[in-house]
Amino acid sequence: MRKISLDKLDLLFSEIAKSAKLYLPVDTDNGAKYDVWEDGKKLSDALNTVRSAKDFFFPQTENLMDFKMSGKNIEIIDTRSECEDFVVFGVRACDVKSFEILDRVFLADPVDTFYKNRREHGVIISMACNKPAETCFCKTFGIDASEPCGDIATWKTDDALFLDAKTEKGEKLLSALEKITEAAKDADAEPQKALIKERLARLPLAELETSAFGNGKTNELFNAPEWKDLSESCLGCGTCTFVCPTCQCYDIKDFNTGNGVKRFRCWDSCMYSEFTRMAHGNNRLSQLERFRQRFMHKLVYYPTNNDGLFSCVGCGRCINKCPINMNIVKVMKKLGGKKNG
């Protein structure tokens, strides 16, 4: 484990930025967002960014290829370019976990080469959450915000930042930072970890649990009468899906530019009436069905296909942003039986 005093954070950032583009959360008038670090940019103290970190690997829109028509010929142009190396600093434990969930989708056969390219070039520096909020429930999904994963994990105390490499990539980066950091014992970060653990245990949503969901619960939950009340006031907007770090559905569309066609993909939302529309029409005609799809996917279908891993990380963004304040916590409490009250 290494450490650096907080007044030398700028030095740390400038050192990292020498070898790769560095992104970190900065404050704006509308909450924190990831931005490219440059001299003068300050690391945000906010618990989390408004948009999730999935944007780095799975951006909202992405050009796949171009077509050019000349006479009867169609030329296909590969617009792909090798991603440059980048480092993302200050990713929270929940968002780090979301990468594992995305990996299982995009890196499974057939591999999504666009995603893979970005993933290979990105280094994740995570940061433990000193002040988890009332909307946090990462613990429910087995995430420990006091022990974040990533390539390098960090802990911020009142005066220092502790860094611990977790992967080979992380070790490489951390050893390059040896000159400006000093050695530290693992025990030095323990008080901070203990403080966070104690705070996590006291969060209002700490008791939320998942036993009613997961592998094999499809039949039991699909026709549950509770879906009606839960989805009643859902507007069918895409806010929850677009701020969610694990929502990974996308649509592939062609855009006619007037002198060719651009094929691109963009995030799609199961809340939209046009989601997975096929030649025969739509397969989910009511908002109830669309609403159910989103939560069944996160809590039942995904774990069924992925060794019980839930595709929610408890970051709480949907709790903060839903226009009508319906969210996965309310769904889990209503469908989760007595234990979730």
Next chain:
Amino acid sequence: MQMNEYKPLIVAFCCNWCSYAGADLAGNNRLSYPADVKIIRVPCSCRVNPMFILRAFQKGADGVIICGCHPGDCHYTSGNYYTRRRMALLFSMLEFLGIERERTRVEWVSAAEGAKFAETMNDFAETVAALGENKRLEDLRCKK
């Protein structure tokens, strides 16, 4: 004449009952107006949805002009009065968003006003040429 002189692309929505015939008359009288004015015939100026105007800019237009019958002369009695209100509000909104107000225009041109048609187009093309390329309402994907 310079080889690379910038020529703006202009889309003109012309009412079938007046200005479209006015354009015809301009041609018959051999009055010249820029070849980069692309005319789209519409049954009435009020057929022009704000979306048409934005789409024209998206697909590369540098200026959009709507030509209709003089107020009081609408073939359908009142279509151009609605055009007048809609476009007043739309143009004001575009200006509010910081888009150059000279890029959009409404003119009333009757079927007998071939000369006015040519004059209007020449003047509009000149105004838009002075502004240069449309950068504020462009879609980068549509650029060659």
Next chain:
Amino acid sequence: MQEITRDVLVNKASELMSAGTVDRVLGWMRGEFDYDITPAVFSTEEELKNNFVWNDFCGANFSKYLIRETQKSENKVLVFLKPCDTYSFNQLLTEHRFDREKVYAVGIPCNGMVDMTEIKKANEAIKAIEESGDSIVVKTLYDGDVTLDRADVLLERCKNCKSKKHVAYDELIGDDGEIIESARFDEVAKLEKMTADERYAFWQNELSRCIRCNACRDICPACTCEKCVFDNPNSGVENKAPADSFEEKMFHIIRAFHVAGRCTDCGECSRVCPQGIPLHLLNRKFISDINEFYGEYQAGSEVGNRAPIVNYTTEDLEPGEAVGRGGIDA
């Protein structure tokens, strides 16, 4: 703090339900915390007693829900309307979007609603929020209690409240208020005074944050098309994401234009925008233009009013005169 207590509303609703006037109630349902309140339909007195809530976080405007709700049953539904909600209510009636006979509207006074985003800007971990008179006490998990001046954390639309007067109701609880001369057009005027370059930069910055979640459209009581042109794959303009900055502009210009003359300035669009885009400014620009060009007009002030955009006089100003006025500087 609201003038009327929750119990008054619960009692009123229970009374109307047991009298058989209505068989269900559109109201605000308690959430996990003090602030995450969901619009819900209550059909028993038990549910009302346990879950109905009325506090400073009941911003949701129920008018649009009436379209769907009135189609579900022949019986009347009870709806609670704040003064600004009644304008949307009237506007929807003007457009024949729901059956007035199937609604029992109870007007309730409103002291303005609190903006949770504003509170969370400074206080992230919140244990509880208490309302007391003109202040809000935020009990945080780690930093003790923080007392905020209620007036500072009101929603933008409430800071610039246009009316405390109900323009539609079957029954009113409390006293009716007055229409207010608010400063709601000040921000529009400020933008108008900027140069075109500054205005362009302002909107480019604001709209570039748009993630096209469509929350502004889906919450909007004026946006009631069965199928939005932006959702229709056959329209040629359907888009699910802002693939180019042009599309953000097109979506917001067209949306604002489509509700021009029908928008009551209820402010729901800006309230729900997850990216904090001041969308109400676009609508207010149209409203202030309409007022200036065609005479004062408040959408929803009366049922049956003809919106200025579907009306005309032979003396209207020319589009060329609509631009470059007053402070507006090219």
